[in-house]
Amino acid sequence: MAEDSIRSHTGVGGASTINDVARLAGVSIKTVSRVMNNEPNVRQETRDKVQAAADSLRYRPNLLARSLAGSRSFLLALFYDNPNANYINDMQRGVIRRTRESNYHLLIEPQDSQAPDLAQRITNLLGTIRLDGVILTPPLCDMPVVLDAIEAAGVPYVRVSSVTAPERSATVAMNESKAAYEMTQYLLTQGHTDIGFVLGHPDHGASHLRHEGFRRAMDEAGLTVPPERVGQGYFSYESGVEAGDAILSAPTRPTAIFASSDYMALGVMTSARKLGLRIPEDISICGFDDVPGAMRIWPALTTIRHPAEALAYAAADILLCRETGEGAADAQQILPFRLIERQSVRKL
Amino acid sequence: MAEDSIRSHTGVGGASTINDVARLAGVSIKTVSRVMNNEPNVRQETRDKVQAAADSLRYRPNLLARSLAGSRSFLLALFYDNPNANYINDMQRGVIRRTRESNYHLLIEPQDSQAPDLAQRITNLLGTIRLDGVILTPPLCDMPVVLDAIEAAGVPYVRVSSVTAPERSATVAMNESKAAYEMTQYLLTQGHTDIGFVLGHPDHGASHLRHEGFRRAMDEAGLTVPPERVGQGYFSYESGVEAGDAILSAPTRPTAIFASSDYMALGVMTSARKLGLRIPEDISICGFDDVPGAMRIWPALTTIRHPAEALAYAAADILLCRETGEGAADAQQILPFRLIERQSVRKL
DNA sequence: CTGAAAGCGCTTACAG
DNA sequence: CTGAAAGCGCTTACAG
Structure with a gap:
């Protein structure tokens, strides 16, 4: 011995x-x-x-040996196709905070949602590595081919901010529509009635929900929104500049613009600055997400804090609780948001 | 059958x-x-x-079975402790671009460099999962206890932007000092001779190299840098605001400030705006890194493009080439940078 | 409360 | 060029 x-x-x-x-x-x-x-x-x-x-x-x-012999791999994967580094970072942080509590590890698997062989890639991946769960973010979480592939492989998954087919899996989300509604109400409270809006990427369900919330608040206030007040964006800074240019070059200007993502709001700010407009004196601007950059500019951006990290933690929690059989993993979890009032909107 | x-x-x-x-x-x-x-x-x-x-x-x-039976796990891990989402995102993208070429997968393992049990955590991790390689970023890549723990586990590793002990492992980096030198020369070319400088985080080796490059260019031009022209920053936006406040509140003002990271440069911009200064009319500002936000502000930031994604790809490449025995993985790889001239520096 | 056997799905070394 | 055997380091089911 x-x-x-x-x-x-x-x-x-x-x-x-x-x-x-x-x-x-x-x-x-x-x-x-x-x-x-x-x-x-x-x-x-x-x-x-x-x-x-x-x-x-x-x-x-040895984790590998445990996985092979047992029924668990102690591995979760995060699937995403999103150019927003902050969002991805928040997601990863939230998931890892939870996986560490259970000695699990995280594999990151960025996927090109435009790839024609997306389903095949996912099938290959899931056939190669036995994952205990997959977390899906937009726009992947709303693509039927993706869900089909994961279900065919028999791997549990949770979707973050999904807007379709809630019956197919557990989901975690914030109330996007309500948040946009409240932001619009806030603008109204500040005396703004002529408000522009920048739409998000049409492939992301949140875009439509945010737009809907804005419309509802305006409707309830008896206000109409002329077409020239609405610009198409794609969640990016560049698209925000373009939408800002479009809205601000109309014969008349709104007193405020609600960009449905912070990057687009930063783009609208740039557009305004190029036209010599002061913020918020000449035009109020607000965003949605609360990316780190939102408070790292002058004036700091009034926005909605999207609880990305908390959503990710919750998603991982559902997967891991299911794994250990603990707790009833809620089918549809809604997490709270917060309106962050800073300096980019002025009271009229 | x-x-x-x-x-x-x-x-x-x-x-x-x-x-x-x-x-x-x-x-x-x-x-x-x-x-x-x-x-x-x-x-x-x-x-x-x-x-x-x-x-x-x-x-x-089955990857797990291959790993257990064979000598490879097809798994790489990225260790990091860095609050910069863009940097982490670039690193991950670069590594994954390379791992996918070899059907490898990436585990992300953020580590708290301040944790007293950091070495033990790493030892545990490496004992639990057999990794084929680890990629280290600052400041972890320059911590002896981290290197000791990885070497004790017998896992190959590559360091990105490391400034110490080059003999201990392969490394990939850009020439930080030369980049800062060239940026300073650029400012001199534009007619600036009274230049402020914002230092980076003292725990990151790059900070000292960038500072050294700045000093060297100033020295060579026969210019001295008074202490009140230098502010201590920590790579963050907030620290940039503070350093900017300190520098700009001196009895006299420099005509330009070279912040040794973009986030600090954005902070200096905010500081300047709070004081009512116009950029670049009243003060020129330049940064270092080329984060996405650098071109998403007005005026867009003149900066150095740090090849983060390329560094990550190269690091993974060294690990995977060693794995397959192909090619001679260079011990110390230096990748090129680029000075990006935008609108935040004016010609005097 | 404890253990001997079988097996997870592959690769390694060896034999032919 | 091909295969039978052993084994990677665990867990599962079963026995006692």
């Missing part, structure tokens, strides 16, 4: 295995397995003995 | 295995393995037969 334990210490790559621990503790590998997995039905004395052996050998169960 | 192949089609989770393919093709699993891995010494006829069987069963080799 002394020889064995010495042998198991042999340098780099000679990591100790369950066999080494079993030998040193004088038990079977099954007992070691029970102790390492905190299973019941092990005498405390035995448990201590095994733990001591494991500690002295610096034993770490 | 017919029965077998039917059995292997049994729905979700019933993915076909190497045994199914071997049975259907009428060969041993070893031969299937040879075909799937493109090994030599298989008759073309046999190869075709196996491939046909694999295709008809939609066979995908």
